[in-house]
Amino acid sequence: MRRVxxxxxxxxxxxxxxxxxxxxxxxxxxxxxxVMALALGPEEAPLRRAAPGVLWVALAFMSTLLSSRxxxxxxxxxxxxxxxxxxxxxxxxxxxxLLFQLLLLFPLSLLALLMAAGLFYLPLERGLPLLxxxxxxxxxxxxxxxxxxxxxxxxxxxxxxxxxxxFSLVVPVVLASVRATAGLVEGLPVAEVADWWRLLLVFDVxxxxxxxxxxxxxxxx
Amino acid sequence: MLKAANPDRPDLLTxxxxxxxxxxxxxxxxxALSAPPDVNQGYLARIMYLHVPTAWLGYLAFFVTFLYSxxxxxxxxxxxxxxxxxxxxxGLVFMGLALVTGMLWARPxxxxxxxxxxxxxxxxxxxxxxxxxxxxRGAIEDPELRRKAAAAVGVLGFINVPISYMSVKWWRSLxxxxxxxxxxGKIHMAPEMLQALLFNxxxxxxxxxxxxxxxxxxxxxxxRKQEA
Numbered sequence: 001m002r003r004v005x006x007x008x009x010x011x012x013x014x015x016x017x018x019x020x021x022x023x024x025x026x027x028x029x030x031x032x033x034x035v036m037a038l039a040l041g042p043e044e045a046p047l048r049r050a051a052p053g054v055l056w057v058a059l060a061f062m063s064t065l066l067s068s069r070x071x072x073x074x075x076x077x078x079x080x081x082x083x084x085x086x087x088x089x090x091x092x093x094x095x096x097x098l099l100f101q102l103l104l105l106f107p108l109s110l111l112a113l114l115m116a117a118g119l120f121y122l123p124l125e126r127g128l129p130l131l132x133x134x135x136x137x138x139x140x141x142x143x144x145x146x147x148x149x150x151x152x153x154x155x156x157x158x159x160x161x162x163x164x165x166x167f168s169l170v171v172p173v174v175l176a177s178v179r180a181t182a183g184l185v186e187g188l189p190v191a192e193v194a195d196w197w198r199l200l201l202v203f204d205v206x207x208x209x210x211x212x213x214x215x216x217x218x219x220x221x
Numbered sequence: 222m223l224k225a226a227n228p229d230r231p232d233l234l235t236x237x238x239x240x241x242x243x244x245x246x247x248x249x250x251x252x253a254l255s256a257p258p259d260v261n262q263g264y265l266a267r268i269m270y271l272h273v274p275t276a277w278l279g280y281l282a283f284f285v286t287f288l289y290s291x292x293x294x295x296x297x298x299x300x301x302x303x304x305x306x307x308x309x310x311x312g313l314v315f316m317g318l319a320l321v322t323g324m325l326w327a328r329p330x331x332x333x334x335x336x337x338x339x340x341x342x343x344x345x346x347x348x349x350x351x352x353x354x355x356x357x358r359g360a361i362e363d364p365e366l367r368r369k370a371a372a373a374v375g376v377l378g379f380i381n382v383p384i385s386y387m388s389v390k391w392w393r394s395l396x397x398x399x400x401x402x403x404x405x406g407k408i409h410m411a412p413e414m415l416q417a418l419l420f421n422x423x424x425x426x427x428x429x430x431x432x433x434x435x436x437x438x439x440x441x442x443x444x445r446k447q448e449a
Contacts, residue, residue: 217369
């Protein structure tokens with residue numbers, strides 16, 4: 001547990017020191033929103049209807065970009081093998097990287113939600129359920145993205161392969177998150193949205209567990 | 222199934238599955254075409270005798286891939302990987318057939334070939350996952366890493382199968398609910414139609430077993446040729 005935290009905090013410190021990376025992610029997100037808004041036209045109603053979809057697709061792109069950063073430094077500096085040399089189980093490497101992703105992605109996605117709300121006329125009255133959806137969805141993305149980033153870290157051509165593999169796997173997350181967000185925004189009762197939360201929760205638990213178990217087997221070799 | 226992944230020539234069981242499957246295929250077709258028409262859909266419902274078995278095989282094949290991927294990850298024996306990829310390949314073909322037959326049925330029934338309905342969407346995604354599986358296999362040079370990475374996708378990707386299967390119930394959508402509900406064991410179908418469907422399911426499963434064993438044998442030959 002301590003190792004997980006240490007690894008996540010170390011990566012976080014490196015990332016925050018080098019502010020340009022994070023900033024470029026946010027700017028990327030903003031530009032995507034602008035392009036989408038331009039493509040959808042200026043009327044308020046279609047923009048608002050499209051908002052949950054736009055938000056989650058843009059978040060998916062952002063998390064893909066972020067996930068490759070999780071292992072990029074380790075590979076560049078050749079420290080991945082050092083991590084693998086530590087005695088004991090290797091699950092903590094995955095969990096540490098996942099925690100690092102979450103610590104970055106969650107605040108970023110919160111900012112993203114605010115941006116999307118501002119640009120696409122999304123009402124934010126039900127903040128807490130929205131936050132909960134955001135957390136579940138982001139966790140779903142990050143769990144798969146971290147696993148694949150680790151798997152493909154030492155591969156050439158991973159930049160194209162990663163999104164390709166990732167998107168087909170996280171579509172259930174996108175689907176459920178979009179529906180949950182749309183439901184909340186349209187003012188459906190929480191009981192109806194809860195079905196989507198349940199699906200997201202099942203997905204998160206299954207993927208985090210499966211990835212943590214598979215990660216050591218796949219990475220050593 | 223594993224034995225088929227390393228013999229000199231396809232063994233007797235493989236030939237038996239293939240021969241039986243191919244021989245019974247016309248019988249299955251006859252049974253399907255002579256089954257009574259549906260109350261609402263008339264003769265159109267008969268595409269079900271092709272659609273349901275292909276979809277079932279897609280699921281079954283991906284399940285086998287999942288199982289053998291897990292086995293490979295824990296035993297590290299290339300034979301398991303060969304069965305897993307053979308099964309994924311056949312699953313991909315049958316899943317594609319299920320999508321096509323579904324579209325052919327949807328056009329006269331729903332009026333469109335494709336609608337973004339959960340069952341269809343999740344099935345199309347499932348198809349994409351296994352396309353990714355083969356893209357990944359093609360992208361990695363090192364055979365051991367390729368087997369491991371493919372096995373990981375084979376395990377993680379399978380999680381979409383239950384989602385796809387349950388989507389009809391969870392979203393109460395346009396698609397027919399299951400005629401044979403595996404979760405509760407209830408059957409909503411006329412007995413004659415059920416018999417025809419079950420017969421076709423059996424025929425296709427036999428064919429699948431034959432195909433997988435044969436493909437495993439071919440993969441073993443390929444592997445041997447690469448080593449030599």
